[in-house]
Amino acid sequence: MRALVIRATGGLDQLQQSDVPDPPGSGSRSLGPRQVRVAPRAAALNHLDLFVVRGLPHEYRFPHIMGADGAGVVDAVGSDVRSVRPGDRVMINPGIADYTCEYCRAGEQSLCRGYGILGEHFPGTMAQYVVVPEQNVAIIPTSATPLTWAEAAAFSLVTLTAWRMVVTRARVVAGETVLIWGIGGGVGLAALRIAKLKGARVIVTSSSDAKLHEAQNLGADLTLNHKTQKISQEVRALTNKRGADVVIDDVGEATWDESLRSLGRSGRLVTCGSTTGPHVSLDLRRVFWHQWSILGSTMGNDAEYREIVRLLGAGELRPIVDRVFPFTEARAAFERLERGEQLGKIAIEISS
């Protein structure tokens, strides 16, 4: 089958379109009883894909198939699969759990001891076929305005991540002030939408005034340019010196100090990434005196995924697609993400 692969880690010149062996589901190799084989129609990019190309500290099996997010048509199912059948249009939840450990038994799949992500630990979605557990596909909900394949592909990873951050971890409630760094990215935009659904007042930052303008159209109450403005001072000024109740930070080293300076008493800082570096410092006196909560978050569990799919069907959530690239121009899609030019998700057509 055709796939977008890397055969070594490094720069984006490692990306190549290549023929690789078909996964199970055709010929003599059958699917596991609860496996589903999907023929992706579109895939969507995440920062994770850039990290995978540059090299992550786990063992790769080359050629490694790229892509965490995807949506497509069910092509074959294992003998015990009941929730979908061939021909169904599905979105893929890229977080794969083992369903045997104590965390899985407690319903917390993203804490699974064997947890992995498509395109990182498993062959990804940028291929003619991808095989996933039955639990990882959801039928694309029918809504008033049907989702495009690119929108369906763009939905899962960032919406699930943002939902767990805003709702499960930070427990944002109506009237609270939420600060979100870097509104161009998919997690930031999904967090904005979800925080607004919960009735919060949302402040977003970007280094691009054009993106801030667009964020206002998408519901942001206040916008700050982190290139030209001192974020913590502005947040204090905008909150009557109280500070933000919640800060959503997936940037890491570059924003950490300003995130804490922006945080009010009893504030919650939620981190799901460290794009600019993982090492930060912390004055414990400020943590206990202000009674802060520093919360980590990764992906989400199956119940959270079902809830966001339900809200997608109800029209409450909708992914924002920046641009769609044909499969033959996949590298240009990665370059756009690397340059940070996007507002929303960058998608790649896999087949039509």
Ligand SMILES: [Zn+2]
């Ligand atoms: Zn598990």
